[in-house]
Amino acid sequence: MSKTYRRIVLASRPTGWVMPENFRLETLPIPSPGPNEVLVRNHYLSLDPYMRGRMNEGKSYAQPQEIGATMIGATVGEVVASHHRAFTVGNHVRGMLGWSEFGVVNGKALERIDTRKIPMSAYLGIVGMPGMAAWYGYHKILAPKAGETLVVSAASGAVGSVVGQLAKLGGLRAVGIAGGPEKCRYVTDELGFDACVDYRGAKDAEALTQALRIAAPKGVDAHFENVGGDALNAVMNLLNPFARVAICGLISDYNNERGVVPHSAIRNPAVFLVARIKMQGFIVSDHLELWPQGLTDLGALLVAGKLKFRETIAENLARAPEAFIGLLRGRNVGKQIVKLV
Ligand SMILES: NC(=O)c1ccc[n+]([C@@H]2O[C@H](COP(=O)([O-])OP(=O)(O)OC[C@H]3O[C@@H](n4cnc5c(N)ncnc54)[C@H](OP(=O)(O)O)[C@@H]3O)[C@@H](O)[C@H]2O)c1
Incomplete structure (x- = not known):
């Protein structure tokens, strides 16, 4: 396994339309997990319109994203090392690890996902x-x-x-x-x-x-x-x-x-x-208490073939900024995803 990984940080705040130069690609050493932490290799990153609001300075319903910090984002991937008792190597998980190929996070912030009947990426879209x-x-x-x-x-x-x-x-x-x-x-x-x-x-x-x-x-x-x-x-x-x-x-x-x-x-x-x-x-x-009910409902409909979905997939983390700008301009059909692996 490589000893480094790539992430994308917010380089500057856009005024009006987002530009590629608002982002910066960085390469860093892969971190080791501390007590209760898990190292995850992200397979897919979700790109969502709310990220545009986080790039602004002022507070909206959520705090702004800090300059120089990894862009916020939901991810699904695979546990590579674990110091948390709820996770073992190979588990498939969903978290908020951001625009990044790897991430270390407390196990409390991760959720196991079952990819036997539902594809991993769908946990960022129709069952996300x-x-x-x-x-x-x-x-x-x-x-x-x-x-x-x-x-x-x-x-x-x-x-x-x-x-x-x-x-x-x-x-x-x-x-x-x-x-x-x-x-x-x-x-x-x-x-x-x-x-x-x-x-x-x-x-x-x-x-x-x-x-x-x-x-x-x-x-x-x-x-x-x-x-x-x-x-x-x-x-x-x-x-x-x-x-x-x-x-x-x-x-x-x-x-x-x-x-x-x-x-x-x-x-x-x-x-x-x-x-x-x-x-x-x-x-x-605001309604996290309803997520288990809603996501179980949607998952059952999906597995029964009663719901369909489509994805627009950008390959490689480096293409995330271009794909995000495309999402804001309506170039996607269905869920916009970045494939990282
Ligand atoms: N309230 C919440 O908790 C919550 C949660 C998730 C998403 N959202 C919101 O739900 C909406 C849909 O999100 P999504 O993730 O499903 O995105 P999406 O629909 O997959 O992608 C965005 C789409 O917006 C359309 N669009 C229409 N007018 C546009 C314009 N002037 N500029 C840019 N795009 C335009 C485009 O489709 P067309 O080409 O068909 O116009 C584009 O493909 C967004 O407003 C998002 O912020 C809210």
Whole structure:
């Protein structure tokens, strides 16, 4: 085994769009685990939109990432050395070891994963944090009933693809919003949504509303928002009385420079009153007590062949910055992963 490993640190904070020079690749000696610690070789790294917020200076719902520190990130991998009684060499584990090929961590911060029926990388997506965000927003905020219509934006992505499939399993009409015909074809033909609106193909906000009106002819009862902006405003125009809106993410604003009016600003607040709407944001890590239930549920559906997923995989840690910028620009289909081994 090599005596060194590579990691990527935050070199500088972006203003606006993330650039490759905001990251730095470093080579370090592989550390030895201390008491209760475990050395893990990471096989896959998850790239997620929330990382963009951590690159900013100010506190959001979480503390910012420090300059010079390993970029934050969920990982799955294999135990290489263990001084913790719950782990032995060869165990497959999930942790938050960051953009790094190896990591040493207290065993308390690791979780065993069972890769006999579910591939290791899926523990970063459909049976990981993004799947859990879909499960939580769908069941605990939208709580839709069979026969209702649900819309989800970024429908081909890690979270959105699960939301729409849960809706189909629940007997709803599932409508996706996605960027481009290829993503929309994936959403309807492979994931089984009833319709998908390509927002990039709509010439203006009115055309987008019109396309959504056709895709959701009975109006919208439940909306799962991942993006914000024109699509959110278009869906707001179509909400039925007592509709629920779950705000999971507003990715179209994550690369704004400070002080810019959010692209996601809601243009017609009267709809809250007229249609008696409930809108609620959530952060999935606030609900850790529900993760065992949600992830067991999702895992069972996956193993039974009732949920599908796709991954966009970048090979090699050095390509993580480029893949992360691609995720923020919508180049991924499904879960964006970096393969490290
Ligand atoms: N609240 C929580 O706890 C929680 C947890 C996980 C994720 N999230 C949020 O959920 C959303 C989806 O996350 P994900 O991991 O599933 O990502 P993802 O959907 O796999 O990837 C991001 C997608 O966003 C779409 N997008 C739409 N407009 C965009 C714009 N203006 N700029 C960039 N991308 C745009 C792109 O798809 P199109 O090409 O289809 O537009 C892109 O592929 C994000 O907002 C994320 O922050 C929240």
